[in-house]
Amino acid sequence: MVADLAPSERVLWTGSPVRHPVFDSSDRLVVPGAIFGVPFTVFWISTATNAGAPSFFVAFGYVFLAWTVFLLIGRPALRWLELRATVYTVTDQRVVIEAKVFGVARSRSRYLRQLSPPRVAARAGGLGDVRFDEPGFVDMVRANRNRPMPQRPFELRAIDGAERVRDLIMAASR
Structure with missing residues (x-):
């Protein structure tokens, strides 16, 4: 290659x-933070939507939700795929x-x-x-x-x- x-x-x-580990030492803070971030962001979005907040607040919530889901699922999955393809x-x-x-x-x-x-x-x-x-x-x-x-x-x-x-x-x- x-x-x-x-x-x-x-x-x-x-x-x-x-081995192709999904998690490594760099995830010690990222994963717990993302686990906390997902419900917080869902709360943010539902509160902003129900309160009639400007659309910017709702859009920010969805962007932050996408980011926390990526940190929780996407980042480890990409690491796993990369290790499987590494030479x-x-x-x-x-x-x-x-x-x-x-x-x-x-x-x-x-x-x-x-x-x-x-x-x-x-x-x-x-x-x-x-x-x-x-x-x-x-x-x-x-x-x-x-x-x-x-x-x-x-x-x-x-x-x-x-x-x-x-x-x-x-x-x-x-």
């Missing part, structure tokens, strides 16, 4: 997530993460020399995540003032033999 390999690049490992590739020069969801292909890569040392968040049976420490929000703002929004973490999620892959990356980055 890696289409843009340099002629001198050699593939060392390729794999995909073994990881480690070459002798970089790490590539590719996914194709709903016909939209996305690819992210980092050169090994630009990555911090990988660390493993292991689970039972050798399954785990290989994570790289990315620069924080303030570092990104200082480095690139045109793009201050933080990106998703660069990690190989839910792979089999995570420690072996980490060791392979460490050896290749020397």
